[in-house]
Amino acid sequence: MHELGIVVHVIKQIEDLATKQNAKEVVELTLEVGEVSGVVKEYFYDAFEWAKKRTEHMKNCKLNLIIIQGITYCENCEKTYSTTEYGKECPYCHSDKTYLIxxxxxxIKNIKVI
Amino acid sequence: MEKIRTITVNRSAYADNDLEANILREYLKDKGTFLVNLMSSPGAGKTTTLTKLINLLKKDYRIGVMEADIDSDVDALSIAKNTGVKSIQIHTSGMCHLDAGMTKSGLEEIDISDLDLIFLENVGNLVCPAEFDTGACLDVMILSVPEGDDKPLKYPLIFEKCDLVIINKIDALPYFNFDMERCYQDIYRRNKNATIIQISAKNNIGINEVADYFKNKIKNWKEK
Incomplete structure (x- = not known):
């Protein structure tokens, strides 16, 4: 649901950057999106398609989303594991002294401009 | 064919909002106005709790309320009518949360020059408001008993972020399978510094304790 909010903030930052860099057009935008960022990829693409039409430099911009795996570190046994699979509790030692890495x-990774 | 350039950015999508929120917090400190960001699901009792709380605090502070809603002014009218304090509605134009920019526009509209304490009633939602820093001095959320004790597990971010978690509608405890001990444990697992207060806004239980919590926080903030 907050995909549109994030899209609006990303576009604002890219539009500012494009102006500063004297770019005529932003043709491609690449973002890294964490698995546990709460972003739903399909909604993000939809929100971006809607919002880009209302920009100055990004009307034809292509969006790439790279998904970054959620990895949690356990302080107790010093191992790492997949966050989406096991959540807060370490699957090796069952400690909850864990944090997301x-x-x-x-x-926002990079943009391609002309 | 025009030449394509790649520009490396490596910047968080939230970077501009975080920056704006920090500037807003400094501005509020400078003006001596304490801003509270209040979050919850729809129907958890934000407006009722706020009305009771304001009636306890209004003799000590000049209070304002900013209500965020997707598109209505029902809450602002109800608060103004039941407390007499200055209140405005911020329309988010369909957005599911408030960000620092919208909060700033709200502060300009309500005019903080004669206010000591402002409550910002965020959009009713446990996901999006947690992602965007509003620039508030304190983050507070209300969880109500009928929603269930599993919410800290399902929506960890909002519980990690809040300084105070109010558990409302405790008068309904006999009718729900709400495990209070489990709920406390799950909140502390996410956020060991959280303060938790149980209330029933409808029956005026625990409101005094919440009011004292705010008085303390404001006092410490002023001295800092």
Missing amino acids: TGKDVM
């Missing part, structure tokens, strides 16, 4: 963020 990757997979939470939505990162």
Whole structure:
């Protein structure tokens, strides 16, 4: 549901950057999306298609989403495991002294401009 | 064929919002106005709790309320009528949350120059409001008993982010399988610094404790 909110913020940052870089058009945008960022890929593409028509530089921009796996680290046994599979509790030692290392963020990686 | 350039960005999608939120927090500190971001599911009792709370706090503070809703002004009218404090509605134009930019526009509209304390009633939703920093000085959420004790497991981010978790509608405990101990454990697992207060807004239970919590927080914030 918050895909549109994220899209709006991403577009704002890219539009500013495109203006600063004197780009005529942004043709491609690549984002890294964490598995546990709460973003649903299909909704994100839909929101982006809707929002890009209302921009100055991004009307024909292609969007690439790279999914980053959610990985959690266990402080107790010092192992890592897949967050989406096991959640908060470590599957090796059943400790809950664990924290997420990757997979939470939505990162703007790069843009291609002309 | 025009030449294509690649520009490396490596920046969080939330970076501009986080920056704007921090600027807003500094501005509020400078003006001496304490902003509380209140979040919950629809129907958890935000408006009722806020009305009771404001009636307890309004003799000590000049209070304002900013209500965020997708598209209506029912809550703002109800709060204004039942407390007499200044209240505005921020329409989010279909967005499911408030961000720092919308909060800033709301603060300009309500005019903070004669206010000590502002409650921002975020859109009723446990997912999106947790992602966007509004620039508030304190994040608070209300979980109500009928929603179930599993919410800290299902929506961990909002519980990680909140300074205070209010558990509302405890008068309904006999009618639901709500395991209070399990709920506390799951909240502390996500956020060991969280304060948890049980209330029944309808029956005026625990509201005094919440009011004292805010008084303390505001006092500490002013001294910092």
